[in-house]
Amino acid sequence: MLLYPPLFSFYDKKSFILKNFMPSQDKLSYFVEIDKNKKWSDGASLSIDDIDFSFQLYKSFSPKSLRDYFK
Secondary structure (H helix, E strand, C coil): CCCCHHHCECCCCECCCEEEEEECCCCCCEEEEECCCCECCCCCECCHHHHHHHHHHHHHHCCHHHHHHHC
16 A cells, blocks of 8 residues: 555554545555645645645655656
8 A cells, every 4th residue: 555654654544634545446546535624833724735735745855766656
Protein backbone atom coordinates (compact mmCIF):
# COMPACT_ATOMS: atom_id res chain seq x y z
CA MET A 1 0.00 0.00 0.00
CA LEU A 2 1.40 3.33 -1.04
CA LEU A 3 -0.49 6.27 0.36
CA TYR A 4 0.82 9.79 0.65
CA PRO A 5 2.47 9.73 4.12
CA PRO A 6 0.91 12.90 5.63
CA LEU A 7 -2.54 11.40 5.02
CA PHE A 8 -2.06 8.18 6.91
CA SER A 9 0.39 6.69 9.39
CA PHE A 10 0.93 2.98 8.79
CA TYR A 11 2.89 2.86 12.02
CA ASP A 12 -0.10 3.50 14.26
CA LYS A 13 -2.90 3.04 11.67
CA LYS A 14 -4.27 6.56 12.22
CA SER A 15 -5.01 9.60 10.14
CA PHE A 16 -5.34 13.06 11.54
CA ILE A 17 -6.89 14.54 8.39
CA LEU A 18 -8.79 11.73 6.69
CA LYS A 19 -12.32 10.89 7.68
CA ASN A 20 -12.38 7.80 5.48
CA PHE A 21 -10.24 6.07 2.87
CA MET A 22 -10.71 2.94 0.81
CA PRO A 23 -8.60 1.31 -1.91
CA SER A 24 -10.17 0.67 -5.29
CA GLN A 25 -10.89 -2.93 -6.28
CA ASP A 26 -7.71 -3.11 -8.35
CA LYS A 27 -5.75 -1.56 -5.44
CA LEU A 28 -4.17 1.00 -7.79
CA SER A 29 -5.93 4.04 -6.36
CA TYR A 30 -7.63 5.25 -3.21
CA PHE A 31 -10.86 7.03 -2.52
CA VAL A 32 -10.28 9.51 0.29
CA GLU A 33 -12.57 11.77 2.28
CA ILE A 34 -10.98 14.51 4.34
CA ASP A 35 -12.31 15.51 7.72
CA LYS A 36 -13.93 18.88 7.00
CA ASN A 37 -13.71 19.80 10.70
CA LYS A 38 -9.91 20.12 10.52
CA LYS A 39 -8.54 23.67 10.56
CA TRP A 40 -5.22 25.37 10.00
CA SER A 41 -3.64 27.25 12.90
CA ASP A 42 -5.19 30.48 11.54
CA GLY A 43 -8.70 28.96 11.68
CA ALA A 44 -9.06 28.39 7.91
CA SER A 45 -10.64 25.07 6.94
CA LEU A 46 -8.49 22.35 5.41
CA SER A 47 -9.45 21.68 1.80
CA ILE A 48 -8.63 19.07 -0.80
CA ASP A 49 -6.77 21.82 -2.69
CA ASP A 50 -4.40 22.07 0.29
CA ILE A 51 -3.80 18.33 0.12
CA ASP A 52 -3.23 18.47 -3.64
CA PHE A 53 -0.77 21.35 -3.33
CA SER A 54 1.26 19.56 -0.66
CA PHE A 55 1.21 16.36 -2.73
CA GLN A 56 2.58 18.23 -5.77
CA LEU A 57 5.42 19.53 -3.58
CA TYR A 58 5.99 16.03 -2.24
CA LYS A 59 6.26 14.63 -5.77
CA SER A 60 8.59 17.41 -6.90
CA PHE A 61 11.03 17.37 -3.99
CA SER A 62 11.03 13.72 -2.89
CA PRO A 63 14.14 11.61 -3.32
CA LYS A 64 14.48 10.23 -6.84
CA SER A 65 13.66 6.71 -5.64
CA LEU A 66 10.19 7.95 -4.60
CA ARG A 67 9.65 10.27 -7.57
CA ASP A 68 10.03 7.29 -9.92
CA TYR A 69 6.79 5.84 -8.51
CA PHE A 70 4.81 8.87 -9.71
CA LYS A 71 5.67 8.61 -13.42
